[in-house]
Amino acid sequence: MKIEQALKEKIASALLELYQTSLPVVKLEKTNADFEGDYTFVVFPLLRASRKNPEQTAAEIGEKLALSAELVHSFNVVKGFLNIVIRENIWSEFLQKEWNNPAYALSPGTGKKVMVEYSSPNTNKPLHLGHIRNILLGYSVAEIMKATGYAVTKANLVNDRGIHICKSMLAWQRFGNGETPENGIKGDHLAGKYYVIFENALRAETEEVIKAALSGDFTGTDAAIQPKLAELYAILSNPENKEEKKEKARDEIKETIRNHSPLMQECQEMLRQWEAGNPDVLHLWKTMNGWVYDGFDVTYKRLGVDFDKWYYESNTYTLGKDIIEEGLSAGVFYRRDDGSVWIDLTAEGLDHKLVLRKDGTSVYITQDIGTAELKYRDYGLDQSIYVVGNEQDYHFKVLFQIMRRLGRPYAEGMHHLSYGMVDLPSGKMKSREGTVVDADDLLDEMHATAREKTIELGKTEGLEEAALNELFEKLGLAALKFFILKVDPKKRMLFNPSESIDFQGDTGPFVMYTYARIQSVLRQAGEGWQSAPVAGELHTTEKETLECLYAFPEVLHNAARDLSPALICQYALDLAKAFNRIYSELSLLHETDPARRATRLKIASFTAQSLKMSMNLLGIKEVERM
RNA sequence: GACCUCGUAGCUCAGCUGGAUAGAGCAACUGCCUUCUAAGCAGUAGGUCACAGGUUCGAAUCCUGUCGGGGUCGCCA
Numbered sequence A: 001m002k003i004e005q006a007l008k009e010k011i012a013s014a015l016l017e018l019y020q021t022s023l024p025v026v027k028l029e030k031t032n033a034d035f036e037g038d039y040t041f042v043v044f045p046l047l048r049a050s051r052k053n054p055e056q057t058a059a060e061i062g063e064k065l066a067l068s069a070e071l072v073h074s075f076n077v078v079k080g081f082l083n084i085v086i087r088e089n090i091w092s093e094f095l096q097k098e099w100n101n102p103a104y105a106l107s108p109g110t111g112k113k114v115m116v117e118y119s120s121p122n123t124n125k126p127l128h129l130g131h132i133r134n135i136l137l138g139y140s141v142a143e144i145m146k147a148t149g150y151a152v153t154k155a156n157l158v159n160d161r162g163i164h165i166c167k168s169m170l171a172w173q174r175f176g177n178g179e180t181p182e183n184g185i186k187g188d189h190l191a192g193k194y195y196v197i198f199e200n201a202l203r204a205e206t207e208e209v210i211k212a213a214l215s216g217d218f219t220g221t222d223a224a225i226q227p228k229l230a231e232l233y234a235i236l237s238n239p240e241n242k243e244e245k246k247e248k249a250r251d252e253i254k255e256t257i258r259n260h261s262p263l264m265q266e267c268q269e270m271l272r273q274w275e276a277g278n279p280d281v282l283h284l285w286k287t288m289n290g291w292v293y294d295g296f297d298v299t300y301k302r303l304g305v306d307f308d309k310w311y312y313e314s315n316t317y318t319l320g321k322d323i324i325e326e327g328l329s330a331g332v333f334y335r336r337d338d339g340s341v342w343i344d345l346t347a348e349g350l351d352h353k354l355v356l357r358k359d360g361t362s363v364y365i366t367q368d369i370g371t372a373e374l375k376y377r378d379y380g381l382d383q384s385i386y387v388v389g390n391e392q393d394y395h396f397k398v399l400f401q402i403m404r405r406l407g408r409p410y411a412e413g414m415h416h417l418s419y420g421m422v423d424l425p426s427g428k429m430k431s432r433e434g435t436v437v438d439a440d441d442l443l444d445e446m447h448a449t450a451r452e453k454t455i456e457l458g459k460t461e462g463l464e465e466a467a468l469n470e471l472f473e474k475l476g477l478a479a480l481k482f483f484i485l486k487v488d489p490k491k492r493m494l495f496n497p498s499e500s501i502d503f504q505g506d507t508g509p510f511v512m513y514t515y516a517r518i519q520s521v522l523r524q525a526g527e528g529w530q531s532a533p534v535a536g537e538l539h540t541t542e543k544e545t546l547e548c549l550y551a552f553p554e555v556l557h558n559a560a561r562d563l564s565p566a567l568i569c570q571y572a573l574d575l576a577k578a579f580n581r582i583y584s585e586l587s588l589l590h591e592t593d594p595a596r597r598a599t600r601l602k603i604a605s606f607t608a609q610s611l612k613m614s615m616n617l618l619g620i621k622e623v624e625r626m
Numbered sequence B: 001g002a003c004c005u006c007g008u009a010g011c012u013c014a015g016c017u018g019g020a021u022a023g024a025g026c027a028a029c030u031g032c033c034u035u036c037u038a039a040g041c042a043g044u045a046g047g048u049c050a051c052a053g054g055u056u057c058g059a060a061u062c063c064u065g066u067c068g069g070g071g072u073c074g075c076c077a
Helices: A004-020 A044-050 A054-068 A088-098 A129-147 A163-175 A187-214 A223-237 A245-257 A263-277 A279-303 A321-329 A364-379 A388-407 A438-456 A465-485 A507-526 A540-561 A566-583 A592-619
Strands: A028-030 A039-042 A071-080 A080-088 A113-117 A149-157 A309-312 A341-344 A352-356 A383-389 A414-419 A423-425
Touching: A004 A028, A004 A039, A004 A044, A004 A054, A004 A592, A044 A054, A054 A071, A054 A163, A080 A088, A088 A223, A088 A540, A088 A592, A113 A129, A113 A364, A129 A149, A129 A279, A129 A383, A129 A414, A129 A423, A129 A438, A129 A465, A129 A540, A129 A566, A129 A592, A149 A364, A163 A187, A163 A263, A163 A279, A163 A438, A187 A223, A187 A245, A187 A279, A223 A245, A279 A438, A279 A465, A309 A364, A321 A341, A321 A352, A321 A364, A352 A364, A352 A388, A364 A383, A364 A388, A383 A388, A383 A438, A388 A414, A414 A540, A438 A465, A465 A566, A507 A566, A507 A592, A540 A566, A566 A592
Parallel strands: A113 A149, A113 A383, A149 A309, A383 A414
Antiparallel strands: A028 A039, A039 A080, A071 A080, A341 A352
């Protein structure tokens, strides 16, 4: 049943008949709430063909539709707007047909294979709020695509190797005194703790040296970098240079000294040992990463997300080199005199990009070329979605273009789900300044807030402690997830740690509440209504709720197309609000007319089912009572 | 400097493939629980859609410029 589609066809044939004209697309809009009608057709573009004023044109088309279409009840014209009222029995027939269809809004499988890669953490630090946005988006998009008929693989590409991991390892070796997570601290937090210890030690070690270097005294620095430092210092001390340029030089001096400090050199040595397969280093690495995985696992479980496939950079970081070789002989890449390998993407409005260092080792993008190929080989993907922050927009533009140049069949199916950063009132979260919002802490806070609010409302009666805890956990998670997912993924969003996330208004708990309230009604409704016929006439609120329900399949389709759970959030709110209006204006259980009672209960049941599906697509778990 | 992106109510966000009088929620104020869960419903107030031009029947939406925020331009990931 496609009301809109049918109506569009009717309009198209009316236009042909009346004015011997057609439109490339017949556009229908939902009628503005202030006017009577369900759908609105705008006639302004037709005035040239009709040679009549807007009102007359709209009226003519309206007449035609009313005569020929069995789905049009009536119409009215306001200026150039033709408002069409659909016959009411269309809505009640829709209700009767679909209210109990468990597959409503789901699409039959096209079987297209898609991988959604999300989370993809580093193993040297615990997860924070930024990761949470990534994780929730990835999980929800994967679920949405499943519901629209894709075969989805959720993947996590763990960055488990590299200099940052070695920092944690080295600090633990030096200052750890054998500390393990068994002593209480969660594994990922333990690795993070030593990462911070390393950074602090590095700062302590280099502070004085940097200070001296900034005033031209290079004692204590590595002899190898002194010429470079002298060069930078010349820029810094030249009064003719702009402050901006000086600032850059200053930063570079700091970076250079840090990177060549004894501690960093030791760290780099550790990385070399790791790559060379030194058993002691490997053992430490495995142990520490193991702790981190155990820690992540707890957080993932608590968030209710999962993965079908794990990739580890320690396994994949050397991939891609073969493909570079292949592309080199195919002329896609070129080699510079120093031996480094590049691609020229200036034709696409991008730049030259290095794909292999002069020493033949991989860079970040080399790995990504390799894993793209690996993913395709593993699964024969039609689509591959990367949930990664928008700071990497350029990287993915380049990556996708490279895959195209390499003639990879899957290149066209690669998408970057580029999401905005989560900002604090003070700006970006910075780990160096300790402003990151830790994921585990946040989840604890959400739980505590849920408890507080529930007690405030006096809704704890009749529930055991265990059941209450489960409720608090679900409520807190719902509030957090909805808060994050209702914002358009592309946009950056603000989180204010000093204000708790709302539980009232446009929130996850509001949607949960509406669902629980319906469940309560249905528990008391008894039997019989399921098989009773529905009423032919509907109240405005009932019709509005049905219109909302009717739109669900399209909303779901759009959410999958745009990779936007925010559309599902918006839909769930619209539906919940529409139903709550019925609930407050009309009686369900006490309605005496059997057909009207059945109508309302079926709408209630249909709404509950649709809300539940929406919540689940967002990773929110419904509750039967709250 | 170049490129990308954002700027809508006090705050957080919708609306952006051009359509009617720009919408929600929070915060503020007013009503509604001796009928089904008040985490609800109804209402009041709150706007130079950053600014200036342009395109056209019509612009928050498209184009250009200006201002402001963020990001990217690593042989880091």
